[in-house]
Amino acid sequence: MRRFSWLVPTVYILFLMLPIYWLVSMSFKTTNEILGSFTLFPQSFTLDNYRVIFTDPTWYMGYVNSLIYVSINTVLSVCVALPAAYAFSRYRFLGDKHLFFWLLTNRMAPAAVFALPFFQLYSAIGIFDTHLAVALAHTLFNIPLAVWILEGFMSGVPKQLDETAYIDGYSFPSFFVRIFIPTIAAGIGVAAFFCFMFSWVELLLAKTLTAVAAKPIAATMTKTASSSGYELGLLAAAGTLTIIPGAIVIYFVRNYIAKGFALGRV
Amino acid sequence: MNKTENQKAWFLVLPVLVLVAFNAIVPLMTVVNYSVQETFGNNVFFWSGISWFEDVLRSPRFHAALGRQLTFTFTILAIEVPLGVLIALAMPRKGIWVSVCLVLMAMPLLIPWNVVGAMWNIFALPEIGLLGNALNALGFDYNYTRQPGDAWFTLILMDVWHWTSLVVLLAYAGLVSIPDAYYQAAKIDGASSWAIFRFIQLPKMKRVLTIAILLRFMDSFNIYTEPSVLTGGGPGNSTTLLSIDLVKIALGQFDLGPAAAMSLVYFLVVLLMSWIFYTVMTRDDEANQ
Numbered sequence: 001m002r003r004f005s006w007l008v009p010t011v012y013i014l015f016l017m018l019p020i021y022w023l024v025s026m027s028f029k030t031t032n033e034i035l036g037s038f039t040l041f042p043q044s045f046t047l048d049n050y051r052v053i054f055t056d057p058t059w060y061m062g063y064v065n066s067l068i069y070v071s072i073n074t075v076l077s078v079c080v081a082l083p084a085a086y087a088f089s090r091y092r093f094l095g096d097k098h099l100f101f102w103l104l105t106n107r108m109a110p111a112a113v114f115a116l117p118f119f120q121l122y123s124a125i126g127i128f129d130t131h132l133a134v135a136l137a138h139t140l141f142n143i144p145l146a147v148w149i150l151e152g153f154m155s156g157v158p159k160q161l162d163e164t165a166y167i168d169g170y171s172f173p174s175f176f177v178r179i180f181i182p183t184i185a186a187g188i189g190v191a192a193f194f195c196f197m198f199s200w201v202e203l204l205l206a207k208t209l210t211a212v213a214a215k216p217i218a219a220t221m222t223k224t225a226s227s228s229g230y231e232l233g234l235l236a237a238a239g240t241l242t243i244i245p246g247a248i249v250i251y252f253v254r255n256y257i258a259k260g261f262a263l264g265r266v
Numbered sequence: 267m268n269k270t271e272n273q274k275a276w277f278l279v280l281p282v283l284v285l286v287a288f289n290a291i292v293p294l295m296t297v298v299n300y301s302v303q304e305t306f307g308n309n310v311f312f313w314s315g316i317s318w319f320e321d322v323l324r325s326p327r328f329h330a331a332l333g334r335q336l337t338f339t340f341t342i343l344a345i346e347v348p349l350g351v352l353i354a355l356a357m358p359r360k361g362i363w364v365s366v367c368l369v370l371m372a373m374p375l376l377i378p379w380n381v382v383g384a385m386w387n388i389f390a391l392p393e394i395g396l397l398g399n400a401l402n403a404l405g406f407d408y409n410y411t412r413q414p415g416d417a418w419f420t421l422i423l424m425d426v427w428h429w430t431s432l433v434v435l436l437a438y439a440g441l442v443s444i445p446d447a448y449y450q451a452a453k454i455d456g457a458s459s460w461a462i463f464r465f466i467q468l469p470k471m472k473r474v475l476t477i478a479i480l481l482r483f484m485d486s487f488n489i490y491t492e493p494s495v496l497t498g499g500g501p502g503n504s505t506t507l508l509s510i511d512l513v514k515i516a517l518g519q520f521d522l523g524p525a526a527a528m529s530l531v532y533f534l535v536v537l538l539m540s541w542i543f544y545t546v547m548t549r550d551d552e553a554n555q
Contacts, residue, residue, distance in 0.1 A: 005355075006356070006363075008353055008356035009353055009367050012434075013367065015427065016370065016374055016431070019385050019389045019397075019427065022389045023389075037394070038393065040396075080282050083278035083281065084278055084282040087275035087279050091269055091272040091275035092272070093271070093272060093273050093274075093276055094273060103282070103286060105540070106289070107481075107484050108488070109290070109294075109533060110509050110529070110533065111488060111490065111509075112490045112509040112512050112513050112529075113297060113532065114293045114297075116296075117292070117294075117297055121292050121296070136285075136289065139285055139289060143286055144286070148477065152477075190439075197375055201377065201378045203378060203379055204490060204491060218378040218380050221384075222380060235384065239377070242377060243376065246372075246377065250373070254369055257368055257435055257439050259442065259443075260439050260442025261443055262439075262440050262444075262470060262474065263440075263473040263477065
């Protein structure tokens, strides 16, 4: 049976690739061809859709804006989550379990519910339509996740490591930065991957909190869909390009996943 | 692990607390504020007590949306979790194919949600889409914009396509972390592959699967962008999940009071169910400490 087990992932990957193939093949078709008939391969192969995106700043700045707020969010979430996860994995303190669950509840808050209040809050403090606004809003669901993942990795590291370091004369900050962080580098990689992923794919809050200056690519796409008719080829090209940053990120963290983690003691 | 009692640990948690509280509490209070008031526009508000909550709890529309939401969430959990574990078990453990599998499988996770919705919208169109065209060519009468059953099928297939990989990645990471010694011991004992799965692999994957299941539960309950782009809740109301209904009420009809009351009820439902999941799944952990 083991000999045929490669079939399962192969079939699954084929299933995953079909819609992606359809998107990529549409991006090389003209809108007329897409709407006119069913063609398995592009008949009149064109690169026009990509040319529009790379020459029009309203298009390519969307990618830049998205990348900026996603990066701010990832760095911010991981940096504040690190000490908190350490506290949860090493110490018992007043209300720790309640606090941990309260953090998780913020992931449960439906973005559809919070979009409007967020808009009012961020307008009131004057950061509406900045990259910082989106990055801050996304910390609501990314920080709890980062704390959760990092806590898992940290509780897999034996406490003797900390104690030996203190005996050797390390202070807490220097132990944390010079010994502990390198030890859980894989955890930081995985947490950063998830923060990047959830911030990159989110649209509702990102769209609500921006107008022009920090407009994400996904919002540019929805605006185009409604304003200039239905330029399917162009949208497909823009969609195809949104896959690339994610593919690069997963390429860099694949080894952390391949090496395995149990998020706790093994 | 034995944890030390240390109240100073609060200082380490403080940055997270401040950031999340800023983001969570002010907007939540805004919603609570709307939920107990009546407005006739022009920013004039009247106190209306808990009447909106009574309306929501009695409204057949809310019950219907909640029912659809529960059906959706439990269907996708029942498909994605076993399927994800199965694929993770069948994946290679060493060599170049591991990287190829991981990178390709992670791709759907990294596509913006509106692109996922738009992509499936066209992919499933009966005439010009690959899926719709293929199904019709095979003799099925498939049209997801007209038939509620087809719309549900498309919606669930899209979610399985989109999110099974999350379960696969986490389950796979858990599986790989199991030391070889466990398998050797099992081999000596002559354990069947089911016994290995039940008594070695499943317990060792518990923490990662807890995260996978809870994430899928919470995120599928809050799903908005993909179904709203794919079907817009239609045909009729057949795929109007909770978030879509909420946005229809809040922005479409601009009924802030009822929408806010509904949001809170909705939030409490997610909270309660997540709490049950969380307690059940982490109970053994506590017992071990």
